[in-house]
Amino acid sequence: xxxxxxxxxxxxxxxxxxxxxxxxxxxxxxxxxxxxxxxxxxxxxxxxxxxxxxxxxxxxxxxxxxxxxxxxxxxxxxxxxxxxxxxxxxxxxxxxxxxxxxxxxxxxxxxxxxxxxxxxxxxxxxxxxxxxxxxxxxxxxxxxxxxxxxxxxxxxxxxxxxxxxxxxxxxxxxxxxxxxxxxxxxxxxxxxxxxxxxxxxxxxxxx
Amino acid sequence: xxxxxxxxxxxxxxxxxxxxxxxxxxxxxxxxxxxxxxxxxxxxx
Numbered sequence: 001x002x003x004x005x006x007x008x009x010x011x012x013x014x015x016x017x018x019x020x021x022x023x024x025x026x027x028x029x030x031x032x033x034x035x036x037x038x039x040x041x042x043x044x045x046x047x048x049x050x051x052x053x054x055x056x057x058x059x060x061x062x063x064x065x066x067x068x069x070x071x072x073x074x075x076x077x078x079x080x081x082x083x084x085x086x087x088x089x090x091x092x093x094x095x096x097x098x099x100x101x102x103x104x105x106x107x108x109x110x111x112x113x114x115x116x117x118x119x120x121x122x123x124x125x126x127x128x129x130x131x132x133x134x135x136x137x138x139x140x141x142x143x144x145x146x147x148x149x150x151x152x153x154x155x156x157x158x159x160x161x162x163x164x165x166x167x168x169x170x171x172x173x174x175x176x177x178x179x180x181x182x183x184x185x186x187x188x189x190x191x192x193x194x195x196x197x198x199x200x201x202x203x204x205x206x207x
Numbered sequence: 208x209x210x211x212x213x214x215x216x217x218x219x220x221x222x223x224x225x226x227x228x229x230x231x232x233x234x235x236x237x238x239x240x241x242x243x244x245x246x247x248x249x250x251x252x
Contacts, residue, residue, distance in 0.1 A: 002210070002213070002214065006217060013225075017230045017231055018230065018231040018232060018233050018234075018235055019233060020222065020225065020226065020230075020233070021221055021222060021225040022218050022219075022221065022222030022225070022226075025217065025218045025221065025222070026218060029214060029218075032214070033214075036211055086233070087233040087234065088233070088234060091233050157228055160228055160229055160230055161228070161229075163229075164228075164229040177229075179228070179229065182224075182227050182228055183228055185224060186221070186224040186225055186227070186228060189220065189221065189224055190221055190224075193217050193220065193221065197213060197217060200209075200213065205209065
């Protein structure tokens, strides 16, 4: 899942407009960012589900540190503390929750490959509800998430544009910038990128 | 590799487009209440 995490970031942006969208997107993907680093270091890995070619949903991920429950909580707290310094406690809490949302969404779709403790210490049961076992259903759920995110982002962006126009019209004869056009452009690009990311993931282009 | 590039591109492009809009800043005091009139106006226009 890649697009679904971004879809959630877009949805949260509509409710928490004070947070830059890049920060929300980065936080929703932070576990995967660390996964890529550990993958390049040879510490974490992934492999196709036996009997498949490893396409959409057919991957078992050995992310025993970044995607363990405790590891995800630790990264969430780290992100929360780092965001609190410049942006305050509330924004820090939101961004920390965004980091952990990755683990929650992954828990729903992953095959049972997510440990509780880092390094799968104690050989506790691996977690994952396995929605990826039904690829079309997983795709549908992700599609709904990104469409909802794009829709909510569009409404928030247009509302912001209208507010900005009104503010400018109080101070002068015309708005200082084409706010609605900018909002519409950002919303369209958001929707296109979300759908393209989902399709790329589904058809294995992003493998 | 394509996965990483796609992820970075998405964040950079959307971050740039989003930054051009006049959102409140992270340290701003924001009112989360949106009146019905304002909501309908923004939708209509």
